[in-house]
Amino acid sequence: MASDRIVERRRVFQQYKEDVKERGKPFYPYAMFHDTLMSLVVVATIVGLSIVWRYTTPGNHHAAAATGWLGPLYDSPADPGTINFVPRPDWYFYFLFYLLRIFKWPQSVILGTIGLPTVFLVMLLAVPFVDIRAERRLLRRPVALVAAALVIVSMGVLTYKGATAKEALGSEIKGHVPAWAKAQGFTGNKLAIAGANLFAVSGCLNCHTYLSDGGHNLGAPELTAEGAKNKGIAFQIAHLKCPACVNPGSPMPSFAGLGEQRLNEIAHFLEASKGRKQ
Amino acid sequence: MATRRLTRSEQLQQTIMYPIDWLEERSGLIGGVRYFLFRKVPGDINWFQTLGSATLTAFIVQALTGTILAMYYKPSATIDPHTGNPIAYDSIKHITNDIWAGWLVRGMHRWGASVFIILMFMHMGRVFLFGAYKYPRELNWIIGVLLLAMGLGEGFTGYLLPWDQTSYWATVVGININGTAPFLGPFLAQFLQGGTYINTNTLSRFYAIHMLLIPGAIFALIGLHLYLVVRLGVTSPPWSKEAAGTGPLNGKADGRATRSGLSRFGRGAR
Numbered sequence: 001m002a003s004d005r006i007v008e009r010r011r012v013f014q015q016y017k018e019d020v021k022e023r024g025k026p027f028y029p030y031a032m033f034h035d036t037l038m039s040l041v042v043v044a045t046i047v048g049l050s051i052v053w054r055y056t057t058p059g060n061h062h063a064a065a066a067t068g069w070l071g072p073l074y075d076s077p078a079d080p081g082t083i084n085f086v087p088r089p090d091w092y093f094y095f096l097f098y099l100l101r102i103f104k105w106p107q108s109v110i111l112g113t114i115g116l117p118t119v120f121l122v123m124l125l126a127v128p129f130v131d132i133r134a135e136r137r138l139l140r141r142p143v144a145l146v147a148a149a150l151v152i153v154s155m156g157v158l159t160y161k162g163a164t165a166k167e168a169l170g171s172e173i174k175g176h177v178p179a180w181a182k183a184q185g186f187t188g189n190k191l192a193i194a195g196a197n198l199f200a201v202s203g204c205l206n207c208h209t210y211l212s213d214g215g216h217n218l219g220a221p222e223l224t225a226e227g228a229k230n231k232g233i234a235f236q237i238a239h240l241k242c243p244a245c246v247n248p249g250s251p252m253p254s255f256a257g258l259g260e261q262r263l264n265e266i267a268h269f270l271e272a273s274k275g276r277k278q
Numbered sequence: 279m280a281t282r283r284l285t286r287s288e289q290l291q292q293t294i295m296y297p298i299d300w301l302e303e304r305s306g307l308i309g310g311v312r313y314f315l316f317r318k319v320p321g322d323i324n325w326f327q328t329l330g331s332a333t334l335t336a337f338i339v340q341a342l343t344g345t346i347l348a349m350y351y352k353p354s355a356t357i358d359p360h361t362g363n364p365i366a367y368d369s370i371k372h373i374t375n376d377i378w379a380g381w382l383v384r385g386m387h388r389w390g391a392s393v394f395i396i397l398m399f400m401h402m403g404r405v406f407l408f409g410a411y412k413y414p415r416e417l418n419w420i421i422g423v424l425l426l427a428m429g430l431g432e433g434f435t436g437y438l439l440p441w442d443q444t445s446y447w448a449t450v451v452g453i454n455i456n457g458t459a460p461f462l463g464p465f466l467a468q469f470l471q472g473g474t475y476i477n478t479n480t481l482s483r484f485y486a487i488h489m490l491l492i493p494g495a496i497f498a499l500i501g502l503h504l505y506l507v508v509r510l511g512v513t514s515p516p517w518s519k520e521a522a523g524t525g526p527l528n529g530k531a532d533g534r535a536t537r538s539g540l541s542r543f544g545r546g547a548r
Contacts, residue, residue, distance in 0.1 A: 009413045009414075012523050013413070013414055013523070015523050015524070015525055016511065016522050016523035017511065019320070019522035019523055019524065019525065019526075020318045020319065020320055020511055020522045021318055022526070023321055023520070023522075023527070024318030024319055024320050024321055024522065025318065025319060025321050026315070026316045026317070026318060026319075027314070027315055027316065027317050027318070027319050028315040028316060030319075031319050031323060031327075031512075032315070034325060034328050035328050035331040035332075037328075038325070038328035038329075038331065038332045038335075039328075039331060039332055039334075039335035041332075042332045042335050042336055042339075042393060042397070043335065043339060045393060046336070046339055046386050046389055046390045046393050047382070047386060049385070049389035049392075049393070050381070050382055050384075050385025050386050050388070050389055051382075051385070053385050053388070053389065054381045054382075054385055070389075073374050073381075074367070074370055074371065074374065074440055074442050075440075075442035075443045075444040075445070076442060076443050077363045077364050077367040077441065077442055077443070078355070078364060078367065078441045078442055078443055078445070078446030078447075079443065079446075080446070080475075080476070087447045087448050087450065087451040088444060088447075088448055089434075089437065089448045089452065090391070090392070090433055090437050090448075091392065092392065092395045092396075092430070092433060093430075093433070093434070110458050110459075110460075113455040113458050113459075114455070114458060114459045114460070114463070121423070121427065124423045124426075125420055125423050127406070127411060127419060128411045128412060128413075128415075128416035128419050128420070129416065131409075131411075131412070132412075132413075133412075134412060134413070135409070136408065136409030136410075136412065136513070136516035137409075137516045137517060138407055138409075138516065141409065144406070144409075148403070148406055148407065152403070203447070244454070244457065244458075249458050250454075250458075251451060251454040251455050251457070251458055252454070253447075253450040253451060253454055254475060256475075
């Protein structure tokens with residue numbers, strides 16, 4: 001036996017069909033006119049964005065670095081060897097990207113990477129089964145209204161935060177290496193100095209922080225006192241080659257592409273970083 | 279018996295109608311199109327309800343520009359000895375700088391992606407705020423959520439294709455994030471990469487997923503989505519006084535009067 005609620009909603013839908021038949025209007029030309037107009041606006045917007053993108057790119061379009069109002073036409077070619085990168089997704093993933101900063105690395109980072117997005121997706125799929133009331137007027141659906149407002153505000157804030165997250169420029173940071181060496185007391189350690197220079201230009205500081213440097217984009221650990229943990233050169237090299245092998249769940253990319261010698265230098269630099277000398 | 283000779287206009291009409299009738303007799307397609315075009319929709323529908331078809335338009339733009347790009351794009355990370363750049367990167371440069379209107383096609387694909395994703399979210403917001411996911415349209419909401427996930431998947435896989443520093447390193451982190459998922463994660467990461475690290479196999483995999491697998495699924499789901507829209511009808515805006523589902527508006531009676539005749543369940547399922 002169908003419950004009262006089911007009988008009632010079937011009746012109302014039947015009524016809906018009769019009402020539409022009686023006093024509705026044909027899709028063509030009425031609704032189709034609006035749809036077509038809106039579609040033209042969409043296509044015009046897309047073409048307009050392309051034109052702005054191309055024609056605000058200054059000077060020589062062939063230069064990879066030239067940036068117009070909407071960003072460069074393309075970046076320099078992918079190079080797995082020189083790891084001077086900004087791990088930045090397209091803007092509509094900024095909210096996910098920024099979520100990573102909220103969780104502590106690496107124990108709970110999985111909550112930000114997999115946990116919350118999965119929960120969000122399941123919640124979206126569940127919406128019509130949780131909200132089974134027939135009421136459609138917004139002011140009489142306070143829970144739905146608050147939930148929608150919260151989602152819109154938090155996605156907006158996360159996207160904005162992701163968009164304005166600071167990035168570290170390798171060439172600028174390289175100038176800080178002498179100051180690092182002084183603060184950490186490894187001025188005489190040639191291997192550590194070489195490692196520090198590599199560390200500065202290899203994009204490590206887009207995720208990590210070191211002394212007063214670092215973009216801290218993805219919430220990766222602070223490395224100023226990494227050496228104080230005395231994990232050893234061998235551990236550091238193994239970790240750089242395959243972070244997730246040593247540290248399960250770590251989303252840090254492999255730096256094996258740098259080669260044995262350079263990894264050794266970075267490892268010496270990390271081990272020499274015992275924390276700021278007062 | 280002498281059949282009357284047809285006049286010129288009758289002849290013309292027959293010539294035009296013949297293939298249409300032929301098609302209709304064998305497929306019923308003409309009737310289907312006619313049903314689609316002349317089906318009734320509530321008289322009070324609103325501009326917000328054009329967001330769905332606008333999203334479809336953005337997807338069609340992506341499909342068309344993507345097809346043209348596929349004619350010139352080369353999914354290979356191998357270094358071209360003449361330029362010293364990866365072949366994929368050079369083909370993107372070639373499309374942008376050398377091919378006639380190539381910049382426009384690529385620009386439309388690149389920015390169309392953003393517009394498509396914004397419109398998907400706006401359309402979803404509209405459906406949510408109108409309560410249009412309620413009985414009997416629950417299934418169409420689910421299909422819509424799947425379409426949203428697929429659209430984001432297109433964004434993720436398409437981002438790698440120019441094979442520049444930004445796209446490469448964003449994808450490294452993206453794949454590593456997939457790899458952290460419990461159980462399936464490592465397999466998924468390995469599958470996406472086509473190996474243990476990102477290489478030219480990753481690029482062709484992403485290309486195949488981006489232009490065959492996901493778009494195929496999107497086309498199929500859009501077909502279902504539209505079928506359900508036509509089958510179940512479009513909702514009136516919830517605030518409308520003459521919303522379909524409230525019963526006849528008998529003459530001068532205002533909406534309030536008719537609504538009071540409804541049960542305690544309110545104005546639902548329209």
